[in-house]
Structures are given as C-alpha cells and as structure tokens.
Amino acid sequence: MARDPRYDLLFEPVRIGPVTARNRFYAVPHAAGMTNSMPHMRAAFRETKAEGGWGVVCTGYVSIDPGSDDTPLPYATLWDDDDVRSHALVTEGVHRHGALAGIELWHGGGSVMNRLSRVPPMSPSGTSWMATHVPFMGNQRPRAMEAGDIRSLLAAQAAAARRARQAGFDVVYVYAGMGYLPYEFLLPEWNRRSDEYGGSLANRARIVRELLEVTHEAVGGQCAVALRISLEELRARASERAASEAHELVELLADVPDLWDVKLDSSPTDCPPSRFAPEGSHEPVIDFVKKLTAKPVVGVGRFTSPDTMVSQVRRGVLDLIGAARPSIADPFLPRKIDEGRVEDIRECIGCNICISSWHDSVPVRCTQNPTIGEEWRRGWHPERIAAAGSAASVLVVGAGPAGLECALSLGRRGYEVTVAEAGDDIGGRLRFETRLPGLAAWGRVLEWRRGQLGKLPNVTIYRGNHLSADDVLELGNTHVVVATGARWARLLYSPLEVAAGGLEGPGVLTPDDLALGAVPEDPVVVYDFDNYYLGGVLAEHLARGGHSVSYVTPAGHASAWTIMSNEQPQVHRALAAAGVALHTLARVTAFAGGAVTLADHFTNAERRLECRSLLIVGTRLPNDSLYADLSARGGELAEAGIRSLNRIGDALAPGAIVHAVYGGHRYARELDADPATLGHRRDAPLARRA
Numbered sequence: 001m002a003r004d005p006r007y008d009l010l011f012e013p014v015r016i017g018p019v020t021a022r023n024r025f026y027a028v029p030h031a032a033g034m035t036n037s038m039p040h041m042r043a044a045f046r047e048t049k050a051e052g053g054w055g056v057v058c059t060g061y062v063s064i065d066p067g068s069d070d071t072p073l074p075y076a077t078l079w080d081d082d083d084v085r086s087h088a089l090v091t092e093g094v095h096r097h098g099a100l101a102g103i104e105l106w107h108g109g110g111s112v113m114n115r116l117s118r119v120p121p122m123s124p125s126g127t128s129w130m131a132t133h134v135p136f137m138g139n140q141r142p143r144a145m146e147a148g149d150i151r152s153l154l155a156a157q158a159a160a161a162r163r164a165r166q167a168g169f170d171v172v173y174v175y176a177g178m179g180y181l182p183y184e185f186l187l188p189e190w191n192r193r194s195d196e197y198g199g200s201l202a203n204r205a206r207i208v209r210e211l212l213e214v215t216h217e218a219v220g221g222q223c224a225v226a227l228r229i230s231l232e233e234l235r236a237r238a239s240e241r242a243a244s245e246a247h248e249l250v251e252l253l254a255d256v257p258d259l260w261d262v263k264l265d266s267s268p269t270d271c272p273p274s275r276f277a278p279e280g281s282h283e284p285v286i287d288f289v290k291k292l293t294a295k296p297v298v299g300v301g302r303f304t305s306p307d308t309m310v311s312q313v314r315r316g317v318l319d320l321i322g323a324a325r326p327s328i329a330d331p332f333l334p335r336k337i338d339e340g341r342v343e344d345i346r347e348c349i350g351c352n353i354c355i356s357s358w359h360d361s362v363p364v365r366c367t368q369n370p371t372i373g374e375e376w377r378r379g380w381h382p383e384r385i386a387a388a389g390s391a392a393s394v395l396v397v398g399a400g401p402a403g404l405e406c407a408l409s410l411g412r413r414g415y416e417v418t419v420a421e422a423g424d425d426i427g428g429r430l431r432f433e434t435r436l437p438g439l440a441a442w443g444r445v446l447e448w449r450r451g452q453l454g455k456l457p458n459v460t461i462y463r464g465n466h467l468s469a470d471d472v473l474e475l476g477n478t479h480v481v482v483a484t485g486a487r488w489a490r491l492l493y494s495p496l497e498v499a500a501g502g503l504e505g506p507g508v509l510t511p512d513d514l515a516l517g518a519v520p521e522d523p524v525v526v527y528d529f530d531n532y533y534l535g536g537v538l539a540e541h542l543a544r545g546g547h548s549v550s551y552v553t554p555a556g557h558a559s560a561w562t563i564m565s566n567e568q569p570q571v572h573r574a575l576a577a578a579g580v581a582l583h584t585l586a587r588v589t590a591f592a593g594g595a596v597t598l599a600d601h602f603t604n605a606e607r608r609l610e611c612r613s614l615l616i617v618g619t620r621l622p623n624d625s626l627y628a629d630l631s632a633r634g635g636e637l638a639e640a641g642i643r644s645l646n647r648i649g650d651a652l653a654p655g656a657i658v659h660a661v662y663g664g665h666r667y668a669r670e671l672d673a674d675p676a677t678l679g680h681r682r683d684a685p686l687a688r689r690a
C-alpha cells in the first residue's frame with residue numbers, strides 16, 4: 001500500500017549539522033540493558049530499528065571515563081580502543097540500513113557511585129543525590145570539582161568524541177540531563193561555585209558550552225554535535241533576562257549545538273507511565289525551544305500516532321519525532337507509516353516494563369514486543385517468522401495475552417490454529433484490568449492482536465467455549481497449548497515473606513471477584529502483597545467509586561515494585577488524591593468482627609482496622625486443572641492424535657503480562673524447530689587486544 005500523503009512531511013530529510021537524517025523519525029538515546037558486555041545483542045537490537053525505518057538510531061548512555069560508573073545499572077563505556085570496536089558493531093549495523101548512528105556520551109557526576117571503578121565521585125560543589133529508594137542511594141559523598149577536574153572533564157569528553165567518530169558515529173552528544181554532571185552545573189542546588197562556572201546562569205551553563213565546543217573540535221566537522229538537556233526544572237525558575245531560566249539557557253546556547261534533544265528532568269516525568277501521562281506530555285515544557293534556535297529540535301512523548309507526529313512538526317514544536325518506547329514496542333513503526341499500514345503499528349502501551357528492565361540491569365523487555373532484545377540471541381525478528389515446520393494443527397485453549405500472542409505467531413507461521421475461549425470475548429485478564437483507572441492504553445495488547453488475527457484466515461477463534469479434557473480429546477489437534485491463565489488466591493502473607501495461611505469466608509474477596517461484578521461492603525481494606533500495579537489501582541478505583549478504602553501492605557510503599565516502572569511517585573499521589581488511607585509495613589493476620597488485625601511487619605505489634613470487605617491482592621495460582629486432567633490421560637492423547645501438550649503464560653507460571661506474551665511467542669517460534677536451534681546464543685564482550 002502507498003503512504004498516506006498526510007504523512008509525507010514525516011519522511012522529509014532533516015539536516016543536522018554536517019549530516020542529514022533521511023526522515024524525521026529519531027530513535028533517541030535510551031539504555032537497553034545490553035552494554036559492551038553484550039555487543040552483538042546490542043548491535044542487532046539497534047540495527048533492527050534502522051531496518052524498521054528510523055532515520056537516526058542512538059545508543060544508550062555511554063560513559064566517557066571510569067570516574068562515571070553506574071554499576072550495577074547497565075551503562076556502556078567508550079574508554080579505549082576495545083570499546084571503539086564494540087560500538088563499531090552498532091554503527092555498521094545501523095549504516096547497513098541507511099540510518100545515522102548517534103552516541104550519547106555521558107558523565108554521571110554526583111549521581112553515580114562508581115561502585116566498580118572506586119574512583120571517588122565528583123560533582124560541581126560536592127553535593128550528592130539523596131535518593132529515597134535504597135538501590136539508588138549512595139553512601140559516598142562526591143568531592144567538589146577543582147579547576148583541574150573541569151579541564152580533565154573536557155579532555156575526557158573530547159577523547160571520547162574522537163573515539164566515537166572512529167567508531168563510525170554520525171551524531172555525538174553532550175548530555176546535560178537527568179541529574180548527571182553537566183545538569184548539576186545548571187542548578188544552584190548542586191552548584192554553589194564562586195568561580196566562573198557558578199552564580200549567573202551564563203556561568204552555570206559555561207560547562208555545557210565548553211563541552212559542546214570541545215566536542216565540535218574533536219569530531220572535526222565530520223559528525224553532528226547534539227545537546228541533550230533537561231528543561232523541566234529550569235523552565236519553572238524565574239529569570240531576569242527571559243521568560244524562564246530554560247528560555248535564557250536556550251537563548252544563550254541557541255546555535256552552539258547542531259541539534260537540540262530536549263527532555264524532562266527525572267525518569268518518572270521524562271518517561272511517565274501511560275497510567276499518569278498521555279502521549280505528548282513533554283510539550284508544555286519544551287514547546288518554546290524551536291522558537292529560540294535555528295537548529296533542529298528533537299523531543300519525545302510516547303508518540304505512536306502519525307497524526308500527532310505531523311501536528312508536532314506543523315505546530316513548530318519539534319523537527320524530529322523522538323522515540324524510545326514506541327521504537328521498542330515497534331521497531332518498524334516508520335516503515336509501517338511509510339507503507340500505508342498504520343493499523344499494523346504495535347503501539348506502546350506505556351507500561352514501562354522496558355524501564356524496569358534497565359533497573360533490573362537486564363536486556364530490555366517489552367510487553368508488546370516479545371522479540372526485543374532477542375534479535376541476535378534467539379534470532380527473533382519483529383516482522384519475520386519461519387514458515388510452519390509441519391502441516392500440524394494447533395489448539396490454543398484460552399485467549400488471554402499468552403494465548404493470543406501464541407495463536408497470532410503460529411498463524412503467521414501458517415499453522416491451522418483453533419483458539420477456544422471460555423469467555424464471551426477474547427482478552428483474558430485485560431478485559432477487566434483495562435477498565436481500571438489509567439489502564440485503558442493497555443488494551444492495545446488485546447486490540448492490536450485482535451486486528452492482526454483478523455487478517456489470518458487460518459486462525460479460528462471460538463468464544464464461549466469452556467473446554468474440558470474430553471472436549472480437547474475430541475477435537476484431536478496435533479498440538480495442544482493450554483493458556484488458561486491464573487486466579488488470585490485467598491492467602492495471607494507470613495513473616496517468612498511467603499503467601500501462606502488461607503482465609504475464606506464472607507467479605508474476603510480477590511480481584512477475580514471484582515471482575516465478576518462483586519461489590520465490596522464498606523469499609524474496604526485492600527491488602528496488597530503482590531506489590532505491582534493492581535493493588536494500588538483497585539484501591540484507587542474503589543475509592544473513586546465512593547467506597548471508604550484503606551490500603552495495607554507489608555512493603556514500605558504502596559505498589560512497592562512500581563519504583564521499577566517509574567510509577568511509584570504517582571501511585572502515592574493518586575491514592576492520596578482518592579482519599580485512600582495508607583498502612584505500610586503491616587501484615588493482615590486475622591479478619592473477624594468487622595475488623596482486620598494488622599501486625600507490624602517487624603515488631604509484630606498488633607492493632608485493629610475496621611473492615612467489612614477484605615480484598616486480597618496477594619498471589620496468583622495457575623489455572624492448571626485442564627492441563628492436569630489431560631496429562632493424566634497420557635495414552636488417550638496419542639490415540640486422539642495429540643502429539644504434544646504444553647502450558648504457557650500464567651497457566652504455567654503466573655506473572656506480568658510481559659511474561660505471558662513472551663511465553664506465547666516463544667512457544668510459537670519453537671514449535672517444530674530443530675532442537676539444535678533452541679535455547680539462546682550467549683553473547684560475550686569482544687576479546688581485548690593486547
């Protein structure tokens with residue numbers, strides 16, 4: 001199909017200093033968990049985006065010097081010639097598909113702990129970043145930078161920029177964002193210097209200007225020099241010379257970089273979950289930049305709609321449409337717009353599982369795109385999949401995220417697929433959860449698969465079909481995949497930190513009961529030791545629906561794990577706004593007589609909390625009775641022509657949606673595959689040259 005002419009604008013080339021991007025699609029720097037220790041995985045991951053049509057594809061953050069060491073978080077390095085060879089794999093891959101390669105050179109300053117290098121950290125005035133969450137806390141205060149440190153910083157940036165050019169990069173960054181060293185110079189809280197690098201904004205911005213200048217000089221006019229900068233905090237600060245300090249700064253440096261890459265100041269605001277921020281949420285902060293510079297401007301906003309992208313360009317907000325998450329969820333997003341296949345875009349749902357992978361220091365994972373990070377390791381391509389290895393028919397029981405992804409990928413391979421779903425529609429857990437506050441965008445997991453499945457004549461879906469073992473035997477497909485999901489358990493939480501001790505009786509509810517329409521009696525206690533989103537979301541949902549709600553958790557925060565997905569600050573704000581009373585570090589030990597007994601998690605001191613309905617969001621158990629029934633009838637399976645029986649998704653190991661989708665995809669990829677090709681290749685750093 002041809003491209004819709006409305007989107008032609010997005011395919012215009014954009015000049016960036018000495019280089020030209022072939023279009024306006026710009027995959028901005030973002031960490032992907034694959035550092036120099038996994039160079040082939042990293043290169044294939046970035047190359048796939050170039051193949052998918054992005055005009056520029058950038059690295060994640062790349063340390064310029066051992067004094068900037070973010071261990072255990074997955075940062076990359078460009079410290080020596082071995083690192084140059086490692087990054088050259090990326091640039092070669094990106095160039096193969098006609099895209100430009102960008103590299104984000106980075107120094108963490110007082111926000112890194114240098115845990116591995118053990119170099120004392122440094123910051124403009126010896127100020128450290130005081131995190132409230134343990135993994136981000138440091139217990140070594142940085143030293144204040146002296147004049148010699150500033151000279152060394154500039155020299156390290158210049159040396160890294162030269163290596164970047166050697167490695168084949170086209171766009172080389174100065175990174176003044178997110179609490180890192182150059183950003184620390186910009187804010188008086190970090191910068192109390194009395195020399196020419198402190199005081200007025202012109203002085204505070206001096207280091208950024210000098211970093212840009214040494215980078216220009218180092219790349220000798222062969223690469224574009226980009227400035228990535230956080231403007232949220234500066235925009236909130238008054239200036240005597242301009243509308244805000246952000247305006248003043250952009251005026252001061254207007255034409256010094258070849259490209260402005262503008263963003264917000266902390267990961268939760270810069271990369272907010274869809275629960276709390278819509279597409280394009282950066283605009284109110286960065287909308288002024290283009291008016292003050294003649295250089296191109298790139299920014300992000302979880303853009304997946306080409307109409308929104310066109311509007312950003314037409315309204316003079318951005319020249320280049322930046323994307324991190326949308327390029328993960330669909331590395332082929334530009335190609336799909338170009339080919340007039342907008343409905344095929346696998347839109348990011350804004351769940352931030354990708355961000356959590358960075359916090360976990362593992363290769364990037366994505367709820368929507370199970371192939372991400374697996375391009376080299378497992379040879380999974382987001383758009384291509386091997387043809388069926390046999391003429392077998394496959395029965396998929398259950399049409400939640402696991403069953404749907406499995407059926408779609410099997411269907412694309414060409415298998416005859418039958419999907420049986422007990423409910424009156426497909427979607428599994430998504431059907432209930434996407435009706436809860438902030439989770440509507442997660443419905444894209446279902447709707448994208450619904451749309452894609454509709455194009456496959458070899459996949460037949462039967463709704464309202466609850467299959468028993470007898471039914472499955474009767475259908476007699478060659479392969480049976482059980483994707484029957486999981487159920488929430490009425491279990492409590494023991495001091496050993498495991499789910500234990502059942503609690504039945506009137507008033508004890510689980511999320512499954514609410515999904516079926518149960519209405520709790522007030523006051524409600526939501527008891528959450530699942531620690532991901534659902535407990536917090538349900539507390540908010542019930543409170544907003546007029547219930548009197550308390551939220552109890554043995555953890556130290558509400559939805560404690562959501563610190564990993566950038567949601568936690570907003571979860572606390574949302575619960576407070578909805579009037580939910582919070583009880584942390586507390587275990588529910590009993591429920592009787594219109595109250596629950598709460599035990600302090602550490603001292604066991606008890607207290608009572610009024611409660612008529614106790615909603616336990618604790619642990620999930622697999623719905624594995626069908627699988628167990630079928631397994632018990634081994635001989636009959638063969639007689640019915642069934643050659644394999646497997647479980648996937650929550651029916652195998654209850655988890656987040658990302659795991660279910662991945663499990664469904666993996667089954668489909670591996671059916672009939674040569675056993676020698678299963679498993680995954682292990683990546684390793686390039687051998688050092690003596």
Ligand code: ADP
Pocket residue numbers: 397398399400401402403404420421422423426427428429430465466467468483484485486623626648649650651657660
């Ligand atoms: P997952 O996340 O692993 O995909 P879900 O719980 O979201 O799991 O989806 C499981 C789906 O399986 C639900 O839609 C449920 O109705 C369906 N299901 C469960 N048992 C059966 C069965 N015996 N026959 C058909 N469908 C079933």
Ligand code: SF4
Pocket residue numbers: 324325326328329347348349350351352353354355365366367368369
């Ligand atoms: Fe988007 Fe979620 Fe995928 Fe991240 S993990 S790219 S937020 S769908």
